[in-house]
Amino acid sequence: MTNKLNTYTVSIYTENNIGLLNRISAIFLKRHVNIESLTTSQSEIDNIYRFVIVVKVLESKIQNIIKQIDKQIEVIAAFYHTDKETIFLETALYKVKSKSLFNEKHIQKIIKNSQANIVTVSPDYFVIEKTGWREETEKLYDSLEPYGLLQFVRSGRISVSKEAMNISNILGLNTDE
């Protein structure tokens, strides 16, 4: 067993319940594991929610953590995947002074080359959106920083697994899939 920390994307399908986030995060807390990012949203099934949590842990720990999450009453199923096993993205927003956009020709080139989008432009500032891997949003950050970033924010990871998770089967729901 290696002692290397690996990055895992944890996907948890749940019933919607007040306090469930607390219950799930407590399992990481108990083992002194930091949550790198966390996203919750609706899933592909009505009234079923999905947590996507990114953690760095030992390979030996992740299976135990997943089983401890899975046994929580309102958790329908929990999975973990390595980066290779998922398709994942993050979204970042960059708020920059408008005058840089007009005064610095470079900026327009940076935006174009990084395939980022301008979301809004106002007299004082404009906002750029970039969706992609962590390295891509970081690269854009590094490029824009010299021009003065007013604000920067990056979302948690969203991810879908390459393999099927078969939640409908677990729940005994009929689907056309």
Added chain:
Amino acid sequence: MKKTNKISGSEAVIKCLLEEGVDIIYGYPGGAIMPIYDELFKYEDKLNHILTRHEQGATHAAQGYARVTGKVGVVTATSGPGATNLVTGIADAQIDSTPMVCITGQVASHLLGSDAFQECDIIGISTPVTKWNCQITKASDIPEVIAKAFYIAKSGRPGPVLIDITKDAQFELMEFKYKKCHSIRSYTPIPKFSINEINKAAELINNSKKPFIVFGQGVILGNAEAEFKEFIEKTGIPAAWTILGLSALSSDHPLNVGMVGMHGNYGPNVLTNECDVLIAIGMRFDDRVTGNLETYAKQAKIIHFEIDPAEVNKNVKVDIAVLGNVKDTLPELIELVKEKSHTNWINKFHSFYKKEFDKVIKNDLHPSKEGLTMGEVIREINEFSKGNAIIVSDVGQHQMVACRYASFNYSKSNVTSGGLGTMGFALPAAIGAKMGAPDREVIAIIGDGGYQMTIQELGTIFQTGCAVKIVVLNNEYLGMVRQWQQMFFDKRYASTEMINPDFVKIAKGYFIDGKKIKKRENLKSSIKEMINSKKPYFLEVCVEKEANVFPMIPSGASVSDVRLE
């Protein structure tokens, strides 16, 4: 005007409890749960409420009740401090898989989050130590949530559930309709077992020369004592118990080879590292059982029968995992295993027992020195109980001695705080045990330290007349900590010496008969007097001050390095 059948949320709570077959609850009233207590008053002929002297006492009493009956223990408490006082008992029930439903009052819903008087986020606090918890702010949710609570608490691997009900929901009127809960779509209490894995397990067992069983509370919680006994008798495999597995197999059974773990028996510990197949049944490889994992049963193939998938490969990597209730899986296994006997292998356990007897047990049970030992007190209790009593122990040296030496004929007779190691557990747990099994002798064995952590429950004993027998083994030390200080901290006895009060006078203050003895010649007659008493009875035995519990696996050592001195 149309006649209404509506009842209050509080009355609904009581009706739900009655629907679930509850006839006794342990608790303590207060502001935010007063509407429920008001209903309890009206239903007192059907639902017996035991007023403990502290909410922690209520949880342990409910645990004691649950452990001897197999039913769900029920606790009620008010918001804020009432609720926080439950936390120790809830954590204890969680780690020892005890079914319990705790109902707490909460401030009115419009006050939630405003730091109102006696407001406390008990849902947040209890989350990591409950199997499930839920806050109710509408009376109409009460039946469904309580039904779910009981189902969750007792199904699969049991555990504690907490329901927090705001005061306005207790007052609110609702139409009452109760439907028991039998399933929750996101919850699989008992995983389906794989016949394939059972086949593999049977093959390993049939081919093994030195098989060894370690069994835990899973046998008791699964009501699988008979199946377990049939399995070991057919295969002739020696079986050792974890502290919570104690009493699942009668003490005098020829295949019962004793306890595993830190203060377990010599043979079972050493031979864990000699067996060729280790069969773990309803146990979870706690660190107090395994010692150093790097050297635990490395030579053996390990088979794990377990209801909770999260326990499989958690601490010890196993070769075969048979998920499911052992009540269902053992009969399948019994069909496939061959009748065998392992005489030479079992003789090895006997020869290790003889070594342990000469070095440890003889001096514990039949001491030649002047000071009374804890062991001889238990031996004397066995003489009178004949193994028929329920023994409730607290935490520390006396607990290890009680579990090592007490004899048991019946399952569900050993009540102790195993996983959490909660001092103060025994006195209130004994109350619940006695109420759950009123026809049986219930003897609480407690140290002088733990006794004083919940000593106020003597008030509950006095008020209810609950005829528990209390034995305090007084060595004027926090003995287990002192033993470690002696062995690992150069005898620096930091805050372990206790200057104790007159315990007999305190018992008398609660009108409980009591006696203190210091001499061996008074031991037998005092225990006889205690056992013969029809009322609660307190016996303080002054034992050797600096005695140590052996065998012992020092923390971090291998099971095979178990020490006899």
